[in-house]
Amino acid sequence: MLQWRLMFTKLIDVSEVKDDSMKYVVDMEKKHCICNFFDINKIPCIHTIVATKRYKRDENHYVDAFYSTETWAKAYAESIHPGGEISTPIYPENIDEFSCQPPATKKSSGRPPTKRKISVGEFGVPGSKS
Template structure:
């Protein structure tokens, strides 16, 4: 943070106003079993309903319902045909990758469920009883890290047995177990004698509608796409190592 403050005081002041658990991995909660700070789930769902969002309200709901019906059916079929075993495929791949790195770990037992693991010149304390490790990968994701897998091998415990239930195919099956029932035709809907649903009033705006996003003042239009300028970057001379001038303008 001190280096950031010297480099860009405005960015440092902006980050100081935010809680550390919203952007620093060291302060993340271990409850959700996720070590990522992304909004990809929202972005993927918005892309999934992009065409439906342009429709009227009833047509939009019916389109989204049809997409979810197809998705639930495909997930049920995929689980029954392509997912053998008790663990989801992506989690199994991560376990196998961590198992390869566990070959370079040296384990020293310190007590019941407590181990000291040496890996690449660092020492880590692993508690397989509480499922914690000093690297915090096991704490945040619930997937045993390479240090934990090395300790589990020492105790002859399969790494898959230490996974939380959220990574099991049984939990995945329970999520997509129910079906979204289709609706009857509009002519068979029950009359509720409510106010009719009308589309919003169309207001024509002045000018051509914007299609491109608003660019930042520091963005420069390149040949293929916009690019960031060197705004705020301190230029260093390659000859005298001085600042704010180039080598061909060096005094």
């Protein structure tokens, strides 16, 4: 697991988080980090979490309202009905001309991998060899 060294500058919710190789500037007020994970996914990145823990704040307050239970409930509050009648489908005259073949694939050589690949931003379980 990466060891984070913290360098914080108190400039209206702007923090500098430093790891082994790079500095990351986190603006908690604007919900921005230079790694862009926070900007794109609207979920706090690891740098933002480090900064919020340093100032004893709750990182869940920086998650966008898009991920809230209320937003989910509003999105699925009403039923979605298919358009048209299922019993009388209308197909174009030249439907036989349309075809979509599967892409040509080549079977990989060797034994298939048995372990799951770790994604970006994911760390191994503490205490394990990963």
